[in-house]
Amino acid sequence: MVLIGLDLALLLLLSIVWGIAGYRIGYLDVRAADIRLQSRLRSILVFQGIGMGLALAKIVTLSILFARDRLFWKDSWLIHLLLIGIPLVTVLIVSIPRLWTMMRKGSKTSSDRAREDSLWFLKLVLPVRAAGVGTSLDSIRTFFFGGTPFTAWNTLFFLGLFAVIIVCQWIVIVREHREAIKEGFFRRPNLWWKHRVLRASVVALIAVMVVSNWFLWSSHASKIPDRMSMMVGTMDMGGGKLSDTSMMMGHSGMNHAGSTTGMEAVSVTKLTGPQTGQPDQRFQLVAEKQKVKIASGDVIDAWTFNGQLPGPELRVKQGDLVEVKLINKDIEEGVTIHWHGQDVPNAEDGVSGVTQDAVMPGETFTYRFIAEQSGSYWYHSHQQSSEQVKKGLFGTLIVEPDAGRPAGEQDITVMDPTYVTESGSEVNFLNPIERRTVAPGTPVRMRLFNTGNWPKIFALSGVAYKVDAIDGTEVNAPTNLEHVRLEVAAGGRYDVTFMMPDTPVFLSTDPSSGMFLSANGQGEMPRIVDGPFFDPLSYGSPKATNISTNTTFDRSYVMVFDNRLGFYDGKFERLFTINGNVFPDTPMLMVKEGDLVKTTFVNRSLVPHPMHLHGHHMLVLSRNGRPTTGSPWWVDTLNVDPGESYEVAFVADNPGVWMDHCHNLEHAAIGMTLHLAYEGVTSPFEIGRASQNKPE
Numbered sequence: 001m002v003l004i005g006l007d008l009a010l011l012l013l014l015s016i017v018w019g020i021a022g023y024r025i026g027y028l029d030v031r032a033a034d035i036r037l038q039s040r041l042r043s044i045l046v047f048q049g050i051g052m053g054l055a056l057a058k059i060v061t062l063s064i065l066f067a068r069d070r071l072f073w074k075d076s077w078l079i080h081l082l083l084i085g086i087p088l089v090t091v092l093i094v095s096i097p098r099l100w101t102m103m104r105k106g107s108k109t110s111s112d113r114a115r116e117d118s119l120w121f122l123k124l125v126l127p128v129r130a131a132g133v134g135t136s137l138d139s140i141r142t143f144f145f146g147g148t149p150f151t152a153w154n155t156l157f158f159l160g161l162f163a164v165i166i167v168c169q170w171i172v173i174v175r176e177h178r179e180a181i182k183e184g185f186f187r188r189p190n191l192w193w194k195h196r197v198l199r200a201s202v203v204a205l206i207a208v209m210v211v212s213n214w215f216l217w218s219s220h221a222s223k224i225p226d227r228m229s230m231m232v233g234t235m236d237m238g239g240g241k242l243s244d245t246s247m248m249m250g251h252s253g254m255n256h257a258g259s260t261t262g263m264e265a266v267s268v269t270k271l272t273g274p275q276t277g278q279p280d281q282r283f284q285l286v287a288e289k290q291k292v293k294i295a296s297g298d299v300i301d302a303w304t305f306n307g308q309l310p311g312p313e314l315r316v317k318q319g320d321l322v323e324v325k326l327i328n329k330d331i332e333e334g335v336t337i338h339w340h341g342q343d344v345p346n347a348e349d350g351v352s353g354v355t356q357d358a359v360m361p362g363e364t365f366t367y368r369f370i371a372e373q374s375g376s377y378w379y380h381s382h383q384q385s386s387e388q389v390k391k392g393l394f395g396t397l398i399v400e401p402d403a404g405r406p407a408g409e410q411d412i413t414v415m416d417p418t419y420v421t422e423s424g425s426e427v428n429f430l431n432p433i434e435r436r437t438v439a440p441g442t443p444v445r446m447r448l449f450n451t452g453n454w455p456k457i458f459a460l461s462g463v464a465y466k467v468d469a470i471d472g473t474e475v476n477a478p479t480n481l482e483h484v485r486l487e488v489a490a491g492g493r494y495d496v497t498f499m500m501p502d503t504p505v506f507l508s509t510d511p512s513s514g515m516f517l518s519a520n521g522q523g524e525m526p527r528i529v530d531g532p533f534f535d536p537l538s539y540g541s542p543k544a545t546n547i548s549t550n551t552t553f554d555r556s557y558v559m560v561f562d563n564r565l566g567f568y569d570g571k572f573e574r575l576f577t578i579n580g581n582v583f584p585d586t587p588m589l590m591v592k593e594g595d596l597v598k599t600t601f602v603n604r605s606l607v608p609h610p611m612h613l614h615g616h617h618m619l620v621l622s623r624n625g626r627p628t629t630g631s632p633w634w635v636d637t638l639n640v641d642p643g644e645s646y647e648v649a650f651v652a653d654n655p656g657v658w659m660d661h662c663h664n665l666e667h668a669a670i671g672m673t674l675h676l677a678y679e680g681v682t683s684p685f686e687i688g689r690a691s692q693n694k695p696e
Contacts, residue, residue: 007058008606010058015139021131045099062077068645082162087131091131094127130166133166137162220570222569224584224687226690230675233586237555240590264680279321279322282323284324285325285327286305287326294427300420303388310417311392313396313397320371333388334358337365337379337382338380339367339377348368353685355656375472380394385669431510437518438505444499444517448493451491454490461508461526461527469495473635476632479540485531487533505526545619555596559602576607590678591652597650603641615658655681657682668696
């Protein structure tokens with residue numbers, strides 16, 4: 001984050017410094033007395049020196065980012081060169097030598113030429129003005145059009161705009177200089193200032209007209225249609241091919257999976273779990289509004305499952321046929337249930353507008369699936385999820401291994417979401433600190449859940465422990481950790497195990513909340529760990545998998561994350577883009593069943609993005625070009641920090657249409673979403689204001 005933030009800050013500072021330098025040199029009074037002129041020249045040179053230093057610092061930051069992955073500036077290096085690099089080189093070669101000559105003591109010739117020779121004055125001023133214009137245009141491009149895929153057209157647009165402004169500057173500088181020669185430099189200051197104010201007013205008026213029209217057009221163009229299928233849009237084949245029998249169409253209005261010849265399209269509604277047979281575990285979840293009093297004594301105006309906050313824990317065994325009946329009692333917006341991390345059949349995935357319609361008040365929906373993977377998972381509504389999860393529509397799904405757990409193991413689920421109270425303040429669920437009694441010598445498993453939108457830091461103090469599982473998948477040969485903090489991605493889970501010591505243990509989930517364990521629930525709090533962060537890249541021991549960095553992949557995708565200012569669904573937002581776009585303009589990633597798929601994530605934005613692929617687990621291959629050296633690192637939600645790049649891979653072995661999105665649900669709500677679609681699979685569901693579905 002530091003490098004990305006520094007790079008953007010340097011660009012903004014460059015535009016400010018060179019803008020000031022361009023303004024000051026353009027109105028340099030070369031008739032002023034030597035002392036006054038020397039002072040002004042010196043200040044201009046200082047600004048230019050600062051500007052050159054900032055440019056050098058930007059080159060350094062870009063070089064470091066480029067060393068990590070060329071995608072950090074693959075589509076911006078040319079525009080940087082043309083808008084910033086060339087003007088600054090021109091300043092060094094043309095403008096600064098003239099300024100330096102004028103600065104030399106007793107040098108009258110240069111001052112005389114600046115007064116009398118318009119072309120000489122133009123060479124003094126125009127390069128500095130060009131640097132100010134170029135850095136300003138590059139800042140506008142970065143902050144308002146950042147991440148837009150590199151094309152000849154968008155490059156030509158900014159170069160054309162730059163050229164028009166510079167030609168106008170050329171004309172104005174020469175004309176004003178010649179008029180000044182006739183009138184005598186600055187002999188009529190009142191008229192001079194009136195002229196400048198008038199010109200500035202005209203420029204400002206034109207700018208306001210252009211910007212306001214752009215705002216109106218962008219706002220209208222960004223609106224999501226009242227009804228739209230999730231199956232239309234631009235396809236990304238990832239370098240692979242689909243079957244010759246498929247007739248695939250994008251923005252033409254036909255489904256991605258379209259009509260087929262020689263093969264019949266399959267609806268997501270047919271990709272269900274077992275619909276017959278007695279379930280091993282049957283649950284009923286009622287979505288309803290409740291006022292819930294939590295441990296702190298605060299009252300939460302919550303949306304709940306079964307009146308609980310969080311929802312009830314669903315505990316099953318690996319291989320169980322699970323049946324869950326969802327009843328919507330009074331949530332007017334509609335609800336669904338998504339099984340986060342469980343690779344269920346597509347029709348059971350619970351995404352409104354993709355795999356089902358939202359369940360409206362008075363309606364029911366039954367999910368049936370086999371709990372194939374053991375471990376720690378969770379469920380939540382995937383209808384307007386950025387709001388509904390925050391209000392409380394989530395709970396845990398624990399799948400115990402068919403081999404069972406160690407005898408006597410104390411299994412503790414840790415969730416510490418933040419809620420908004422009736423008074424509008426925020427409070428953590430584990431506040432005050434929860435105290436538990438655990439006998440020394442007891443094996444303990446703590447399941448750490450992060451149901452929030454940002455990475456959550458857990459610090460386990462007073463005991464050595466192992467990270468036994470990540471996102472439900474066991475770590476191979478985990479080793480003991482001490483004085484190490486755990487950063488869990490939004491939506492992610494860690495299982496940690498340890499043997500309860502004679503002394504107290506404390507799990508910190510927030511500066512003011514956590515869980516305290518001791519033989520009698522009392523005792524002195526251990527010193528809270530403040531060490532380095534756990535790194536899964538090198539933790540545990542290697543184990544053979546069917547995917548590695550040497551695998552020949554059928555498809556490879558690249559997702560570059562940026563941020564920019566813009567509109568989404570008619571509202572001005574700070575957008576988080578994937579390859580320069582937000583939904584519905586993000587691509588549909590197309591695969592065939594059995595494909596080996598690699599995806600590269602590159603985060604050029606200022607904030608972390610926890611990427612969550614539904615229906616599949618991803619194997620992390622490398623981070624910042626460094627391959628994994630420890631246990632295979634399987635995830636369903638991967639946190640990609642600013643300035644980081646990851647390579648991950650998965651097997652396309654679960655047909656359907658799957659969401660692939662940032663699990664900072666507020667980012668997903670403003671378009672940081674795309675879909676993974678299998679050849680031949682279609683969805684009949686729609687989203688939009690005229691539908692009942694808002695998947696986010």
